[in-house]
Amino acid sequence: MTTLITLIVAAVTFGTVLMYGTLGEILTEKSGNLNLGVEGIMYMGGAFGLAGAFYYEKAAGGAASGPVAIVIAILAAFAAGMAASAIYSFITITLRANQNVTGLALSIFGTGIGQFVGEFMRVSEKGYVALSNDLKDAFSAAIFPDFLINIPVIGRIFFSHTVFFYLAVLLAVLMYLFLRKTRYGLYLSAVGESPATSDAAGINVAKYKYLATTIGGGISAIGGMVYIMTTAGCVWNHEGLSGVGWLAVALVIFCIWRPLNAIWGSVLFGAMMIMYLRVSIPFIPTEIYKILPYIVTVIVLILTSMKNSRDKQPPASLGNNYFREER
Amino acid sequence: MEHNPAIEMRGITKRFGQVVANDSIDLTIQRGEIMALLGENGSGKTTLMNMLSGIYQPDGGEICKDGNPIYIHSPREAFGYGIGMIHQHYKLIEVFTAAENIILGLNEEKMDLKQTASRVREICSRYGFDIDPDQKVYDMSVSQKQTVEIVKVLYRGADILILDEPTAVLTPQETQKLFRVLRNMKEDGKAIVIITHKLHEVMEVSDKVAVLRKGKYIGTVNTSETNPQALTDMMVGHAVSLNIDRPKYDAPKKKLIVENLTCIDDEGVKKLDSVSFTAYTGEILGVAGISGSGQKELLEAITGLYPVKSGSVRFIGNDGQEIELVGKTPMKIRQTGVGMAFVPEDRLGMGLVGSMGMTGNMLLRSWKAGKGALVRRKEPEALAGRILEELEVVTPGVDYPVRRLSGGNVQKVLVGREISSEPAVLMTAYAVRGLDINTSYTIYNLLTEQKMKGVAVIYVGEDLDVLLELADRIVVLCGGQVAGIADARTATKEEIGLMMTQFSAKEEE
Numbered sequence: 102m103t104t105l106i107t108l109i110v111a112a113v114t115f116g117t118v119l120m121y122g123t124l125g126e127i128l129t130e131k132s133g134n135l136n137l138g139v140e141g142i143m144y145m146g147g148a149f150g151l152a153g154a155f156y157y158e159k160a161a162g163g164a165a166s167g168p169v170a171i172v173i174a175i176l177a178a179f180a181a182g183m184a185a186s187a188i189y190s191f192i193t194i195t196l197r198a199n200q201n202v203t204g205l206a207l208s209i210f211g212t213g214i215g216q217f218v219g220e221f222m223r224v225s226e227k228g229y230v231a232l233s234n235d236l237k238d239a240f241s242a243a244i245f246p247d248f249l250i251n252i253p254v255i256g257r258i259f260f261s262h263t264v265f266f267y268l269a270v271l272l273a274v275l276m277y278l279f280l281r282k283t284r285y286g287l288y289l290s291a292v293g294e295s296p297a298t299s300d301a302a303g304i305n306v307a308k309y310k311y312l313a314t315t316i317g318g319g320i321s322a323i324g325g326m327v328y329i330m331t332t333a334g335c336v337w338n339h340e341g342l343s344g345v346g347w348l349a350v351a352l353v354i355f356c357i358w359r360p361l362n363a364i365w366g367s368v369l370f371g372a373m374m375i376m377y378l379r380v381s382i383p384f385i386p387t388e389i390y391k392i393l394p395y396i397v398t399v400i401v402l403i404l405t406s407m408k409n410s411r412d413k414q415p416p417a418s419l420g421n422n423y424f425r426e427e428r
Numbered sequence: 429m430e431h432n433p434a435i436e437m438r439g440i441t442k443r444f445g446q447v448v449a450n451d452s453i454d455l456t457i458q459r460g461e462i463m464a465l466l467g468e469n470g471s472g473k474t475t476l477m478n479m480l481s482g483i484y485q486p487d488g489g490e491i492c493k494d495g496n497p498i499y500i501h502s503p504r505e506a507f508g509y510g511i512g513m514i515h516q517h518y519k520l521i522e523v524f525t526a527a528e529n530i531i532l533g534l535n536e537e538k539m540d541l542k543q544t545a546s547r548v549r550e551i552c553s554r555y556g557f558d559i560d561p562d563q564k565v566y567d568m569s570v571s572q573k574q575t576v577e578i579v580k581v582l583y584r585g586a587d588i589l590i591l592d593e594p595t596a597v598l599t600p601q602e603t604q605k606l607f608r609v610l611r612n613m614k615e616d617g618k619a620i621v622i623i624t625h626k627l628h629e630v631m632e633v634s635d636k637v638a639v640l641r642k643g644k645y646i647g648t649v650n651t652s653e654t655n656p657q658a659l660t661d662m663m664v665g666h667a668v669s670l671n672i673d674r675p676k677y678d679a680p681k682k683k684l685i686v687e688n689l690t691c692i693d694d695e696g697v698k699k700l701d702s703v704s705f706t707a708y709t710g711e712i713l714g715v716a717g718i719s720g721s722g723q724k725e726l727l728e729a730i731t732g733l734y735p736v737k738s739g740s741v742r743f744i745g746n747d748g749q750e751i752e753l754v755g756k757t758p759m760k761i762r763q764t765g766v767g768m769a770f771v772p773e774d775r776l777g778m779g780l781v782g783s784m785g786m787t788g789n790m791l792l793r794s795w796k797a798g799k800g801a802l803v804r805r806k807e808p809e810a811l812a813g814r815i816l817e818e819l820e821v822v823t824p825g826v827d828y829p830v831r832r833l834s835g836g837n838v839q840k841v842l843v844g845r846e847i848s849s850e851p852a853v854l855m856t857a858y859a860v861r862g863l864d865i866n867t868s869y870t871i872y873n874l875l876t877e878q879k880m881k882g883v884a885v886i887y888v889g890e891d892l893d894v895l896l897e898l899a900d901r902i903v904v905l906c907g908g909q910v911a912g913i914a915d916a917r918t919a920t921k922e923e924i925g926l927m928m929t930q931f932s933a934k935e936e937e
Contacts, residue, residue, distance in 0.1 A: 291524070303533040
C-alpha cells in the first residue's frame with residue numbers, strides 16, 4: 102500500500118512536468134501549428150527558470166522570499182518559452198516554412214540554448230549553481246496544511262503535492278472552459294480545423310495562430326522549469342530533462358487534444374516513466390519501462406484511427422500553413 | 429407582391445490578366461423573385477456573382493443597391509449590405525455543430541449557443557428548413573450541409589441570396605425540398621439568384637432567366653415566356669469556326685470497348701451509370717458534358733485508378749485479342765502490354781512532379797527500365813531534350829523545376845512525355861484548359877498527329893466549338909450516363925448542348 106502511494110506521489114511529481122508541456126502543446130496544436138520544438142522549449146524553460154530564481158536570490162540575499170522566487174521562475178520560464186515559440190511562429194506563420202523542419206530545428210536550438218545558459222551559470226558562478234535550502238523547500242513544499250495530508254491514503258495522494266501541480270490542474274480546467282465555452286476558444290478551434298473557412302468568416306487567422314503558439318510555448322516552458330526546481334532539486338541537470346518534450350508531444354496525441362485528459366494522462370505517463378525506480382522486476386531492463394509511454398501512445402493512435410470517430414481526430418489542418426491565395 | 433429592384437449592376441467588367449471574364453454586364457435583381465443565371469462553364473456566372481459577394485472587385489462599372497451605388501470590398505461588407513452567397517464548396521467546419529458554424533466570426537456581445545440554436549430553429553420553421561442546430565456537421569448529408577450554409581447567410585440577415593449551382597450535389601428529392609424553401613423565401617420578399625446550367629430547373633423554379641455567354645450578357649427573359657430550346661440557343665450561341673484540321677483516317681479498327689461501366693463513389697453516389705462506347709483507332713473521340721458529369725471518373729476508371737462497380741473495359745491488341753482492364757492496377761495494365769497514356773486534368777498534381785525538372789519527370793515513366801539498382805538517366809535526358817526541341821518548350825534547361833514553367837509549357841512536357849511512350853490509347857482531360865490560343869493549337873495538332881498514326885484518342889473537353897471541329901465523334905455525358913453519341917461532322921452545337929443539359933429532365937418526368 103505504501104509502495105503504491107509512494108509511486109502515485111512520484112508519478113504526480115513527474116506528471117506535473119509533463120502536464121505543462123502537454124497543455125502548452127495542446128493549445129499550440131489547436132491552432133493548427135504542430136510545434137515539435139517542445140523539447141527545446143522545455144530546456145530553455147528549465148535553464149531560464151533556474152536562472153531567474155538564482156539571480157533573484159543572489160540580488161535579494163537573505164531577504165529572498167519563496168513565493169516571489171516561484172513567481173519569478175514561472176515568469177522567466179514563460180518568457181523564454183514565448184520567445185522560442187515566437188521564432189517558430191514567425192518562421193511558419195509569416196514565412197510559411199515547413200512546420201516539422203522548423204520544429205525540429207527549434208528543438209535542437211532550444212536544447213543548445215538551455216545547455217549554454219545552464220553551463221554558463223555554472224562556470225560564471227565558479228562551479229555550483231544552487232538555491233539556498235529555504236528556497237528549495239519553497240519550491241517543493243506542499244501547499245495544504247498537515248492535517249489534510251495526514252488523512253490516511255487520500256491525504257498523500259491528493260494534498261501532498263507542490264503548488265505547480267495544482268496550478269497545472271487549474272490551467273487544464275481553464276483551458277477546457279476556454280476551448281469549449283468561449284467564443285475565442287471556438288474561433289481558435291476553427292482556425293486549427295479550417296483556416297480558410299475561418300478566414301472567410303472574418304477571423305484573423307494569423308493572430309490566433311501567433312497567440313496560441315506563443316502562449317502555448319510559454320506554458321510548455323514552465324514544465325521544464327518545474328522539473329529543474331522540483332525533481333532535479335534546483336540544480337541544472339540536462340540529462341533528466343532529455344526526452345521530456347517528446348513525451349509531451351506523444352501525450353498530446355494520447356489526450357486526443359483535450360486538456361482535461363492531460364490531467365490523468367500526465368500522471369499515468371509519469372508513473373510509466375518512474376516505474377523502473379519503484380517497481381523493478383528482475384531481468385527486465387529499465388529501457389523497456391521507458392518505452393512504455395510511447396507504446397501506449399501508438400496503441401491509442403491505432404485505436405482512435407480504427408474507431409474512426411470524427412471527434413477524436415487531430416485538428417484537421419494540423420501541420421499545414423495557411424496561405425489565403427493558395428487554393 | 430411588389431417588384432422592386434434590389435441590386436442593379438451596370439456595365440460590370442472583370443478581367444483576369446488577358447482574359448475578360450465579364451464584359452460590361454448589366455443585370456437587375458428584383459426582390460420577391462427568383463432569378464436564374466444561366467450559362468455554360470466559363471461563361472462568367474460565378475465571377476459576376478463573386479463581385480456581388482465581395483470576393484472580387486469589378487474593374488469597371490457600378491453596383492447599386494436600392495438605387496444607391498455601393499462598393500463591396502469583402503464578404504463581410506457584402507453581409508453588411510444584406511448580400512449572402514452560398515458557394516459550391518461549403519465552408520463549414522466538420523467537427524463543429526450547425527450552431528457553432530453559424531456563429532463563427534460573428535462578433536456578438538456574448539456567445540450563447542442556446543440562444544443561437546433557438547434563433548436557428550426559428551429561421552428553420554419560418555422557411556421550412558430541416559436541420560438540428562446541435563448536430564455535428566460531419567453527421568450531416570450534403571443537403572443538410574447546404575441548409576446550414578443557407579441558414580448561416582439568413583442568420584446574418586441577408587435578404588439577397590446567391591446560390592452557386594445549389595443542385596449539383598443534391599438528389600432529385602432534395603432538390604425539390606430546396607426549391608420549396610426558395611419559394612418560401614421569395615414569398616418573404618427576398619431576392620434570390622441561382623447560378624445553374626440545368627435547364628429544367630430553370631424552367632421549374634425561376635421567374636426570370638438571365639443568360640451569359642463567354643463573359644457577355646445576352647439577355648433576360650421571363651421564364652413563363654420562354655422554352656428550353658430558346659434558352660439553349662441563347663446559351664451556346666452560334667457555332668464559331670476555329671479551322672482545326674481534321675483529316676480522316678482510312679481503316680479504323682476497334683481499340684477500346686467500354687461496356688456498362690458503373691462506378692460509385694465513397695458516399696454512395698453513382699458517378700458513372702452503365703456507360704458504354706467504343707473507341708476506334710485513328711479517331712479522336714470527344715467527351716462532352718457539364719463539368720462533374722463523370723468525365724474524370726470515366727478516364728480514371730479506364731486507367732485503373734478509380735474503383736469500378738460493374739461493367740467491363742476491354743482493350744483490343746494488335747492481334748485482335750481482347751484484354752480486360754477492369755480489376756487491374758495501372759502497373760498491371762502496363763505490364764500486360766496495353767499501351768495507354770493519360771494526360772490528367774490536374775497536371776502538376778497527378779501528371780508531373782512540380783519540383784523536378786523535365787528529365788526527372790521523364791524518369792517517372794521509365795524508372796523501372798534496365799537492370800541493377802541504379803537509375804538510368806541517359807535515355808530520359810535525351811527524351812527531355814527531344815521534347816524540349818520538338819514542342820518548343822520554353823525553359824531554362826531540362827533540369828529546371830517544371831512547377832515554375834507556364835501552364836502551356838507544363839502541358840507540353842506532360843503531353844510530350846505521354847506521346848513518347850507510343851501509346852495505343854491516348855486519353856486527355858481538359859488538355860487545353862488555361863492555355864493560350866497558340867499552345868492550344870499545338871496540342872490539337874499533336875493529338876491529330878497521334879490519331880493519324882492510328883492511336884485511339886479520347887479527348888475530354890469543355891469547349892463545344894473545339895470538340896465539334898477536333899473530334900470525329902462525341903460522347904455526351906450527363907449525370908454519369910451517356911446522353912448520346914454524336915457524329916461531330918454533322919452534329920450541331922445546339923444538339924450537343926441539349927443532350928448535355930436535358931437528359932436529367934427527361935429522367936425525372
